[in-house]
Amino acid sequence: ELNLLLAAGRLNENTKNILKTEYAFQLNEVGSRYALRMAQQLLVTSAEFNVNNFHVPQDRSFVPSTAGNGDRPYKALVYVYMDGGMDSFNVLVPHSGCEAGKINYAQYADVRTNVALSQGELLNIPTDQQQVCSTFGLHPSLGDIQTLYNQRDAMFFANVGPLVEPVTKEQFQKKTVELPISLFAHNIQRVAAQSVIPQSNSPTGVIGRIADELTSQGYAAGAYSIFGTNTALVGTPDAGPPLDFIDANNGAEKFDEFTPSDRVLPAILNISKGGKSVFGETWGRAVAQTLERSEVLSSVIENAELETSFPSADTSSSIARQLRQVARLISQREILGHDRDVFYVRLGGFDAHTNLRSDLDNLMAALNAALSDFVEEMKAQSLWDQVTVLQASEFARTLTSNGEGTDHGWGGNYFMMSGSLNGRRILGEYPDDIRDDAPLNIGRGRLIPTTSWDSIWNGIAEWLGVSDLDSVLPNRGNFELYSESDLYD
Numbered sequence: 001e002l003n004l005l006l007a008a009g010r011l012n013e014n015t016k017n018i019l020k021t022e023y024a025f026q027l028n029e030v031g032s033r034y035a036l037r038m039a040q041q042l043l044v045t046s047a048e049f050n051v052n053n054f055h056v057p058q059d060r061s062f063v064p065s066t067a068g069n070g071d072r073p074y075k076a077l078v079y080v081y082m083d084g085g086m087d088s089f090n091v092l093v094p095h096s097g098c099e100a101g102k103i104n105y106a107q108y109a110d111v112r113t114n115v116a117l118s119q120g121e122l123l124n125i126p127t128d129q130q131q132v133c134s135t136f137g138l139h140p141s142l143g144d145i146q147t148l149y150n151q152r153d154a155m156f157f158a159n160v161g162p163l164v165e166p167v168t169k170e171q172f173q174k175k176t177v178e179l180p181i182s183l184f185a186h187n188i189q190r191v192a193a194q195s196v197i198p199q200s201n202s203p204t205g206v207i208g209r210i211a212d213e214l215t216s217q218g219y220a221a222g223a224y225s226i227f228g229t230n231t232a233l234v235g236t237p238d239a240g241p242p243l244d245f246i247d248a249n250n251g252a253e254k255f256d257e258f259t260p261s262d263r264v265l266p267a268i269l270n271i272s273k274g275g276k277s278v279f280g281e282t283w284g285r286a287v288a289q290t291l292e293r294s295e296v297l298s299s300v301i302e303n304a305e306l307e308t309s310f311p312s313a314d315t316s317s318s319i320a321r322q323l324r325q326v327a328r329l330i331s332q333r334e335i336l337g338h339d340r341d342v343f344y345v346r347l348g349g350f351d352a353h354t355n356l357r358s359d360l361d362n363l364m365a366a367l368n369a370a371l372s373d374f375v376e377e378m379k380a381q382s383l384w385d386q387v388t389v390l391q392a393s394e395f396a397r398t399l400t401s402n403g404e405g406t407d408h409g410w411g412g413n414y415f416m417m418s419g420s421l422n423g424r425r426i427l428g429e430y431p432d433d434i435r436d437d438a439p440l441n442i443g444r445g446r447l448i449p450t451t452s453w454d455s456i457w458n459g460i461a462e463w464l465g466v467s468d469l470d471s472v473l474p475n476r477g478n479f480e481l482y483s484e485s486d487l488y489d
Contacts, residue, residue, distance in 0.1 A: 002043055010048040018267050019043060042267060045291075047283045072219065074333055075386050075464055076341040078326055079207060079232055080319075080371075081194070082393035084350030085186065087360055088412035089399055090115065090139060092156055093122055094430070097134030102432040104133070111434050111445060115356050115401045125149050129425040131158070132432040141364035144372035145415065153375075153384075153419055155487075157456055158428035159411040159440070161395060161449030162189065162198035165478040172442055184408040184446070186351070189394040194232035196453045196473060206453075207342045208235030208243075209472045210461050214340050215240045217467060222338045224329060226322040227346035242289055244297060246329070248321040252297035300335055304328035307380030312369040319347040320370035327377045330387070340464060350393060356405040375417070384419030388460060391415050392453075399434050399445025411440070411449035416456070422489050427451070427482065452479045459487040 002019070003011040011019075019039050026035035043049055089112070098104040109116045122137025123146045136156075138146050148154040164178040171177045180198030182188035192198035196206040204212075207223070212235040214221045221241045223233050226248055233243055246252055306327055312320035322345040330341065347367055352359050371389065378384040396412025413430075417423075428451035431440050440448045454476045461472050462484040469476060 002039060006040075006043055007046070007048045011043075011046065012048065014270070015043075015046050015048060018270055022267050045287050050283050072339040072465075073386065074339050074341075074383070076330055076333075076343065076383075076388070077207065077210075077460065077464060078323070078343045078345065078374075078387065078389045080367075080389060080391045081227075081230070081232070081344065081346045082350050082363075082391065083190070083346050083348040084352075084393070085189075085395045085397055085408055086350045086393040086412065087115075087352055087356060087397040087406055088393070088414060089396060089434075090117055090356075090360055091142070091364070092158070092413040092426070092430075093117060093137040093139075094133045095119065095122055095124055095135045095137040099132050099432070102132050103430075103434060105137075107434065111399050113401050114403075115406060126424070127426040129427060131426050131430050133430070136426065136430075139360065139364045141361055142368050144368050144375075145417075148375065148417055149415075149424055152423040153421055154415055154417045155421060155423040156413055156415045156426045157451055158413050158426055158430040159447060159449055160414055160428060160451045160453060160456065161411040162192035162196070163449055163452040163454075163479070164199045164475060166450075166452075167448055169439055169442060169448060172448060183410065184395065186394060186408070191231045193392055193394045193453065194230060196457055197475065199475075203231070204236060205230070205232040205234040206457055206472065207232045207344070208240065210464060210466055211340075211342055212236050212240035213461075213466045213468055213471055214464065217465065219340045219465060220338050221340040221342070222329070222333075222336060223342050224326070225344045226325050227318075227344065230344050230346070233342065233344050242293060244293060246297070246301070246325050248318060248325055251301035251325065251328075252294050254294055254298050296336075297329075300332045301325065301328050304331050306331065306377055308373065308377045310373045310377060312366075312373045315369075317366045317370055319345060319366055320373060322346070323370050323374040327374060327381075330378070330383065331381060352397065352405045353402065353407060354404040356397075356401075371417070379419070386420070387418060388421075388463065389417040390456070390460065396447070399441075399447070407444065409446045410442075411447040411451075416460075416487070418488070420488050422487065427486075428455075454479050455481050458482055459484050463488055 003009055019042055022042060023035045023039045026038045094103050094105055094108050105119050121140045123140060123143060124135055124137055125146060126135055145154060162180045164180060167177050178199055180192050194205050195203035197203040211221050211223045223241045223243050224246050225233055226246050310324045313324040326343045349359060349363055378387050391414045396409040397406035398409045431447055442448060454473045457473055458469060458476055459482040461469055466472055
């Protein structure tokens with residue numbers, strides 16, 4: 001009956017025999033209800049359920065290896081995505097020591113009106129890089145980021161955004177250069193920021209391409225999303241490491257928590273045997289890899305013991321729990337056999353059309369606490385010099401207020417952290433004028449970026465060991481770029 005109802009009678013004899021065997025075993029052990037459930041679960045993993053043609057099995061099974069053979073010094077990248085469009089001109093603010101006749105705190109406050117932070121509440125940071133002001137202010141909730149910055153373990157990039165090529169205000173207005181598609185739209189600009197190919201509708205992700213290239217160079221790499229699907233980690237199929245999805249609370253969830261893996265996995269792997277159908281074989285390979293990796297990763301995460309208590313993860317903070325899972329996976333790098341890992345984590349809630357001040361206060365406080373705990377854990381693991389954290393968002397927000405918040409912008413300010421960073425600097429060019437008629441203001445305080453994401457990713461990819469940077473950043477020839485030596489000690 002299951003064969004007819006769920007697979008239109010396409011089940012081959014191998015699959016039917018496995019279902020019968022497992023049904024009989026579960027019926028004897030736990031009863032008919034669970035036996036039927038197990039049979040249904042096994043059936044939906046079969047190629048016959050998921051592919052329309054007949055799957056004739058051949059005598060070869062997929063037994064993918066879940067461990068690499070990494071023997072090079074370890075490095076990891078953690079991509080911290082601020083979803084919704086972070087109001088980053090309330091994260092990095094001009095404070096004092098500004099050049100005469102150019103931006104200063106008074107101009108910032110005049111333009112931002114009711115959403116401006118007061119000068120007295122800002123956390124002062126100097127910059128060792130020439131900028132329009134000698135002192136800037138951080139959002140008051142970023143006290144630990146201020147400390148890391150002053151210790152040279154953090155830096156900022158000013159006025160960054162997706163670009164295909166450099167653009168001026170006149171070129172933007174006359175459309176004489178290629179622009180990112182669908183500027184100011186969340187969904188498209190999210191893809192643009194995470195792909196760094198903003199002229200494409202369906203690109204691969206910049207981190208996915210990095211992982212692909214590292215794999216082609218012989219690195220044993222891991223790729224993990226701790227918050228669902230995203231563009232950033234998408235690479236070319238079969239060119240890089242498998243993309244693993246880890247739950248912030250539960251880790252890597254097993255196929256069936258009630259059945260021992262030493263029984264259910266062999267059954268599924270037998271169902272997933274290679275066959276004459278290319279579609280069925282592709283499905284079988286994917287199922288086998290996914291289920292085996294989920295078993296291995298579940299065990300690895302459960303057995304991981306951190307060096308610190310990571311207190312922020314015991315609160316309601318999602319970003320802290322995500323970063324705790326990152327720390328657990330990093331701690332198990334030798335068991336997994338990796339010498340490179342890339343991670344995606346996400347903090348949402350930045351689309352502040354209303355309640356900007358209070359929402360940003362809460363979000364920055366959660367981010368600050370989570371990153372502080374993560375850095376302490378990396379230091380305790382003696383790995384802080386080997387980890388880079390990069391913050392990003394799809395766009396900044398308008399410098400002008402809509403009365404209760406701000407709307408979708410373009411260029412913004414972001415930070416990067418690492419124990420090996422040459423920090424305490426603000427790279428790029430902080431805008432020297434943000435008034436309505438300013439050269440970069442295209443309306444409502446939307447600023448044209450003067451630093452492309454390509455410039456930053458170039459140095460990070462080089463630090464990770466990528467040799468073919470053009471394959472990772474196809475637009476890099478259009479921009480001035482940061483090299484590894486520009487960013488790191």
